[in-house]
Amino acid sequence: MRRDALYFPGLVPTKFSAVEGFLRTNDYARSRISVADEFLGYSLVDSYATAEVYDWEVYESGFMVLTLALADWALDHVEIDPVLCGGQSFGAIIAAVFSGVLSYEDGLALVRGSAAVEVDYFDGLAEPLGCLFFYRLNSRQVDELVAEFREVGRDVEVSIYLDDSVHAVSGPLADLDPLAERIRESGGHPFYTMNRSEHCASVRPLRDRLETEVYDQVRWRVPRWPMLSDVSGRLLSDPEEIKRDLLDGWVTPVHWSTVVDGMRTARADHAHIVGPRNMFSRITNNALPTDVITPKTVADRERAREVSPP
Incomplete structure (x- = not known):
């Protein structure tokens, strides 16, 4: 019997045009959108566009x-028998909804409430914070650059070790600009700066506000499948422990190796990565066989079914 890991990547910027067809025509998407529209009070697809x-x-x-x-x-059209469900960064919230830790409506409430608190927190800071994403440097080089900046008083922290090539560093925007230049000088390629920090100790006040103002206001349930922590790599089934783990993700750097090691410890032998882009598949594919489930996956499967003989 195959033991599958069902995994949701973090929020990766994706052009609406790349997902519009799936959102507007797929029955599964329209079902999810109908509930979201009623809960949010507006057309989510039109706003998302x-x-x-x-x-x-x-x-x-x-x-x-x-x-x-x-x-x-995927559950209806792909042979999947999950032994765990998990996600990286924002993907962990999606995993919590899909595994039943949060109801769909509570998941939407969590997103709405968290967004409001995050905007209030970051807009209220005296010094703007950000998170710089880049690639083509290995983890040792990244740690050395961060240490170099911290030695001269620049408060930067590594937020993401996606693999030994893709990383993110959080800190004041005034410190990230010169860091981006040093990254280029070292052979790296900065490609995106977000207007908030995440997965770092400096946002502890935000993590604590989210706990009391948002996370304590929704109901947490026992999951359908154990949740794989991207903080510790452990499998979690206790609702309160899962809630704390998701909150602690705000102040803990993401190490993709932690996720892969957790899958191995759980004896998963196949990974299914669910999301709009397939960039994460190359990472787990080095450790265990990996499939991606994207809008293209759905379109290809449906096209193949249309041309197959009866």
Whole structure:
């Protein structure tokens, strides 16, 4: 019997045009959208079509709807027998909804409430914070650059070790600009700066506000499948422990190796990565066989079914 890991990547900026067909025509997507529209009080697809990545409520809700619909489709059309469900960064929230830790409505409430608190927190800071994403440097080089900047008083922290090539560093925007230049000088390629920090100790006040103002206001349940922590790599089934783990993700750097090691410890022998892009598949594919479930996966499967003889 195959032992599958069902995994949801973090929020990756994706052009609406790349997912519009799936959102507007797929029955699984339309079912998820109908509930979201009623809960949010507006047309999520129409808002998502014009949203910027910094329109956090719309963008995160749209990403959640899209990803959950892909997972719904996969359970009906792909041979999957999950022994665990997990996600990286925002993907962990989606995993909590899909595994039943949060109801769909509570997941949408969590997104809406968290977005409001995050905007209030970051807008209220005296010094703007950000998170710089880049690739083509290995983890040792990244740690050395961060140490170099911290030695001269620049408060930067590594937020993400996605693999030994893709990383992210959080800190004041005034410190990230010169860091980006040093990254280029070292042979790296900065490609995206987000207007908030995440997965670092400096946002502890935000993590604590989210706990009391948002996470304590929704109901947490026992999951359908154990949740794989991207903080510790452990399998979690206690609702309160899962809640704390998701909160602690705000102040703990992401190490993709922690996730892969957790899958191995759980004796998963196949990974299914669910989301709009397939960039994460190359990482787990080095450790265990990996399939991706994207809008293209759905379109290809449906096209093949149309041309197959009866």
